[in-house]
Amino acid sequence: MSRGRSPARPAAAGQVRIIGGRWRNTRLQVPQRDGLRPTSDRVRETLFNWLMPKLAGARVLDLFAGSGALGLEAVSRGAASAQLVEKDAGLASALRGTVQRLHADAQVQVASGDAVHWLDTAAPAAADIVFLDPPFAAGLWEQVVARLPRHLADGAWLYVEAPAGAVPRLPAGWVLHREGATRDVAYALYRHAAATLRGNMNAAEPA
Numbered sequence: 071m072s073r074g075r076s077p078a079r080p081a082a083a084g085q086v087r088i089i090g091g092r093w094r095n096t097r098l099q100v101p102q103r104d105g106l107r108p109t110s111d112r113v114r115e116t117l118f119n120w121l122m123p124k125l126a127g128a129r130v131l132d133l134f135a136g137s138g139a140l141g142l143e144a145v146s147r148g149a150a151s152a153q154l155v156e157k158d159a160g161l162a163s164a165l166r167g168t169v170q171r172l173h174a175d176a177q178v179q180v181a182s183g184d185a186v187h188w189l190d191t192a193a194p195a196a197a198d199i200v201f202l203d204p205p206f207a208a209g210l211w212e213q214v215v216a217r218l219p220r221h222l223a224d225g226a227w228l229y230v231e232a233p234a235g236a237v238p239r240l241p242a243g244w245v246l247h248r249e250g251a252t253r254d255v256a257y258a259l260y261r262h263a264a265a266t267l268r269g270n271m272n273a274a275e276p277a
Contacts, residue, residue, distance in 0.1 A: 084100050085099060085100060086111070086137055088143050089111055089115055089118075089143065090115075090118060090143065090146060091145075091147035091148065092146050093145075093146040094146065096146075096172065098137045098138055098139055098142065099164060099168075100137045108136060108137045109203060109231060109257075110252070113231075113252065113255065113257055114140070114143060116250055116257075117140075117229060117257065118143060118144075118147060120247070120248050120259050121199065121227070121259070124198070124199065124227060125144060125148045125199075126148045126149075127149070127150045128148075128149040128198040128199050129149070129150060129152075129153075129195070129196060129197050129198050129223065130144045130151065130152040130153070130198070130199045130200075130201070131153050131155075131195050131199070131200045131201070131221060132152060132153070132154045132155065132200075133185040133188075133189075133201065133204070134155070134157075134202070134203055134204045135154035135156040135161070135162075135165060135180070136156065136203075137161075138154055138165045138169075140201040140229075141153075141154045142174075144199065145174065145177055149199070151177050151178070151179075152177065152178045152179070153181065153195055154179065154180045155180075155181045155185050155188045156180065156182060157182075157184050159182055162180055162181075165180045166180050185204070185210070185214060186213050186214060189214065189217035189218065189221060190217060192221075194220050195221040196221070196222070196223045197221055197222055197223060197226060198223045198225070199226065199227045199228075199229070200218060200221075200222070200227070200228045200229065202214055202215070202229060202230045203230075203231040206232065206233050211232065211238035212238060215228075215238075215241060216241070219243075222262060224262075225262065226261070227247070227259060227260065227261050228240075228244060228260045228261075228262075229257070229258070230257065230258050230260065231255055231256070231257045232256050232257075233254070233256070234253065234255055234256050237258065243262060243263045244260040244261070244262060245260060245261050245262075246258060246259075246260055247259045247261050
């Protein structure tokens with residue numbers, strides 16, 4: 071990971087909205103918390119345009135859920151399920167309230183706890199899509215990515231958000247699919263290399 075100076079993440083307060091799918095325009099509360107910076111509407115729209123062909127029936131893992139905007143957006147747009155992990159007990163409680171309000175208990179689970187500890191101790195998640203957007207100051211990208219493999223389904227996709235100019239370097243095994251940036255953040259979508267290599271091999275086989 072680059073060690074360049076990260077931009078400050080101001081405390082956030084207010085609301086974000088789900089921007090597509092069956093819960094479109096549903097407002098999600100964003101309590102005031104240091105380090106809480108929900109992914110912007112613009113970035114989420116770009117991300118879910120990239121993910122649209124992959125969402126139907128997908129199992130999603132949102133490791134720093136915060137407001138729940140990423141995981142809930144995915145289910146709104148067709149993902150089969152989402153596991154949300156949130157360290158802050160107050161935010162986790164608010165997420166459970168949102169899930170109940172959306173009548174989504176059968177599809178969305180909320181775990182209250184540290185994401186690294188969760189990855190070390192939880193049963194394998196077999197996630198098709200993982201969202202990784204930790205508090206920037208914590209520098210947790212490398213620790214989390216190292217623990218992901220046993221929680222991934224074959225052909226898994228990984229979304230990473232980081233400070234502009236300080237994008238973490240992922241280990242061998244991840245292939246960049248798409249990337250973008252705003253003034254403050256860089257974001258990228260990766261696919262596990264094993265699935266990509268198998269796909270290339272299959273395409274090369276004669277009919």
